[in-house]
Amino acid sequence: MINRRNFLTTSGLLAGSALLSASSIGGRSARAAGESPRRVVIFIEGNGVRPECMRDPLTLQTLEGIAGKPIASNRDYGHDDPVLIPAAPLSEARALGALAAGQGEISLVERAALVLGLSSTNLGGGHSTNFGALSAARALGGPAAATIETVLGQIPGVRGDTPFDAVRVGIGSSSTPLNYATCAFDKGKPAPILMSPTAAFSTLFGSVSSGKSGDDFSSRRDLLEFAYADVTRELKNLSGSTRGRDKLETYEASVLGELARMEQIEGMKDALLAVKPAEPGLLDPDPYASTAPLDQYVLQTEIATAALLGGLTNVVVISMGSGSYYWSQQYPTLTNFYPGGQMIGGHDLRHAGGAEYYDVLHELTSRYITEMARMARVLEAQPEEGGTMLDNTLLLYMPDNGEKHHSNAEEWAMLMLGGDNMGFKTDGRSVTYPKSGHANNRQISNVFNSMLHGAGEPTDDFGHANADSRIAEGPLAEIWG
């Protein structure tokens, strides 16, 4: 059993939110002196990213030339080896316009890599693969394993001295503030995504917020100390229920983690004040009052960016409707893109609406990537060891099920930005792997292997609860090395 004494003295880094098992708290040490930071930010779009809005004209033309026919889906690919186009005009793709240099902005085309043709049919496809997308292991009735951001957050060279091993925020169709359908601490242990920008702000910047929420934050220590004493007593008194004991131990670990984190965050006050994003309730109009998904997404991205800048975390997941039915949203700020200007239900938009609504979806992906690019530019503007924060941060954009609403999980279009110092070949290239079913097809697990190599924890066999479903081990030489 964990107790506060050994918790605080052995964890070294103070606890983060993945502390649910004893194995995750021992032996952690900070990144070696002089080593560049390593960060990962994953943007995960629910219910599919349509590859046609990600392909630039040159990549498409090349693929069609090889196939000898138009490319409607990955099934039309005709190549037998990965097709690498070194300087693809990525910003000319329907959803990648934000990569182009804007007024006073740098171009990100040369800091990007487009990855096409990856499959993961082992995950099942459909509306969403839920935990499968980030664990590369099929989720049947719950997560089969820890998801990639959890694993990354436990790597000392990634975690560094940050108080949060990973930050998970997002948007989605939900009446509750937590999405338990995409991330996981471990097998059978879903990790929540904070769906409310207000909640995300409070969790990350409550210590430096003004007014009552700031006062409440400071009084939490008393409450947590009381709770710790109480749960310790309860654990002594409880017998006869393994389930009950598990729950109490979960609570005990949560309390201890929160206490430790508070201690660390209180020492970061100046750094957090310097990067604190807009605070709920202080602006007029208050951006936090908007219920429009894209407005909430902008806030969540800003909060996540501030968390990276402030050193609160080095691992972020931003969910755009990933998991379950969280993708079934309406987008009032995209009304002009709906045929006839009439907004329809989120499910009909993606399903019953058909092809005439695809442009709404393409615009949606474009808007999502615009914020990803904004984060990248902010990071690029921050010099640090090894270059800039962008050099030390990989930003990955990916779907949670593959290529469309009812996906076959045959093509997972991805965009990468930055992460050069971690070995990622984000130099303006596009890489397209042979189609699903081909011997040289590769899977999203290979991307995660690449990330783990880049993060300093070389791993060749991430994911795949059923090893027979793996096509090949190792990282992807075309995007990492």
Next chain:
Amino acid sequence: MSTVKMQSALALVLLGGVHCAGGGGQSSETAGQEATGTTGGGATGTDGTESGETGETDETATGETATGETETGETGETTDSGDVPSGNDLNQDSLFTCADAPAMPPADIRLLDSHEWTRGVGSWSGSNLSRNPLYARADHRYSSYSDGEGLDPSLLSLYLDVVTDAGTAWTRGKYEGGRLRTVWEDPETQCMITETDPTPECVVYFVRRYLERGSLYRPASDEEVDALYDFAQSRLADELSPDDRGETIKKIAAAAWMSSSVLHRREVGSGAADEFGRVRLSDWELAQAITYALSRTAPGVPSVNRSFNAGFSKGDVDGDLAGFIAAAENGTIKDPEVVADLIRAHIGGTDPERRDLVLDPGDDRDWENQGEFWMSHGVRAFFREWLDYGEIAAQPPKVEVADTSAWSGFAVESSYQNTITASNGYENTLVTQLDDMIARILASDKDVFRELMTSRMFYTPATAGYQEGESSVWKSTSEMNKVYNVAGITDRTREARWIELPEKERAGVLTHPAWLGAHSLSFENDPNLVHRGKWIREELLCQNIPDLPLNVDAALSEESKMHSARKRISEQIDADPYCAGCHQMMNPLGYPFEIYNHAGFVRVEDHGGEPDGTSTLENMPSPELNGPVTDATDLSARLGSSPYAKRCFIRQSFRYFAGREETMADACTMVALEKAYDESGGSFTELFIALVNSESFQLRGPTEPNVRVHR
């Protein structure tokens, strides 16, 4: 859709649509191979070894029989090693055969859910405190399930944002809204509120009172009192001014609500074990288990004066459900007859004032417009979750809601939307109208399942006073009764709102617009019938439907958008043998509902033809269900008279109120429940009483099987 049911839909078939093969350009044969675990493309590993990709395990979707069951008592889903089959995985006939195997419910502690916490702190639906983060896990069939629910770090972080206000109700002034009888009708608490330096005796009394009537809702141990007393004295010592006493009390309350024993309630049992190693719930554990099942609150939950007009909610200075406190204190909670009497007094009935609604959204103007029959909040929550109509406002919005019905026009469209949101006027929503219909059936408490399936007494919205020239919001209120196909104007009396609808139009809850709308998409010719049929198969016949096979591109064709749903689905799905393999479990049960559109309006035409609700049921799990049906009213009558469907209803009741999936170890309890129900002439109350007096409810076993929840 509730989060619970939303999650249930994610891995299952066709909530989005239904085309199997064509859209993906994949042959049926290939798709079939995929479904059984072999990749159509014959993927091989790049290291030269042939992988023959199988996908992950459990892709056994096509291996089931038409009825979804096998001879062995399970329903064809593979079972992980160590898991105990439960819920829909079980063979129902076997489940209702008592072989004298002992019930072995797992000992557990249960984390309070959002509603339970809100009422526990003395607040109400819609308050800031009700927006606490203690939501039920989405992967549970019912919100009452507790397995795997714990306060993880992220949840704790959010909880800390609300717990500091948990004691607000205990700081309300004597004449303020939100005050509690527990505080202001107990003279001994006043010293803590009014005295500058409360004596130790005063603080001890207050702390014990707060634990026993404000948070724990059971006798507090000396250890618990001492811990909170020490905390309270520290906060009093920190107090800068007596004017800060309210804040001090809130800090004390917040500490109490951080206690693990307040956040979780125990169901671990105590005393001597029986021959099977089982122990009985302690008297207080049992009292709490029953009241949480019955009312979603603890015994003694405070009586709240939410606002001046609303008056106090049920209860006195010792709170609501105080009879259970007495029974726990004197040990009579172990007496089945005592339990039965308490339940009969609190499960529902008739109340023109509707005091049960005082802590619900809205105000007295809304409550007086509901029906005169009430049901306890636990029972209400069960029906909302089982029938899955409680979150209709979260469903895909309905477009062109009156299409194919006898009605049209802006006012009809807007009035329908107002029955979802109740934004204008004081008539209630479709959800509460179905609540009212069910409460009436339960108040009669005779042949309840059949009545649920066949009753034609619907509680419909009034439109008098909401007509043009009578109301500024007439455009969104004047035609609210049209979704029930009620012509003319309905008076604003309860008597007028109760209408017996025509025999060929409605029969039972499955023909209620709330249920119909909760199980449909945005357009009238969407595959709504698939959703409706799927629900019946899973929730009324307690059978599983296989997961959507890999490579099935479930979508109806673009070209068929001008046709009826029946035509689209029969031609594109039923005619494809591969698709029909699964859809024959759903579609025949959904076609009868094509006499209604997506919003639940009665159709008068269907894309140029007559509305057609005919269907033929074959290979049903019980013979009495087979044969042709003319429409949804005919189907409902058949379901209502089916012993098989009735048993599934009993199983669903068990699941919600026991807070877990049933296993074969509960077989004797199932038999006892059916006996209680049948011998009482179909009384839901007697079914409930039999459940809470059963071994499956009151005992806890020595082992904790890993019960797999199949959703």
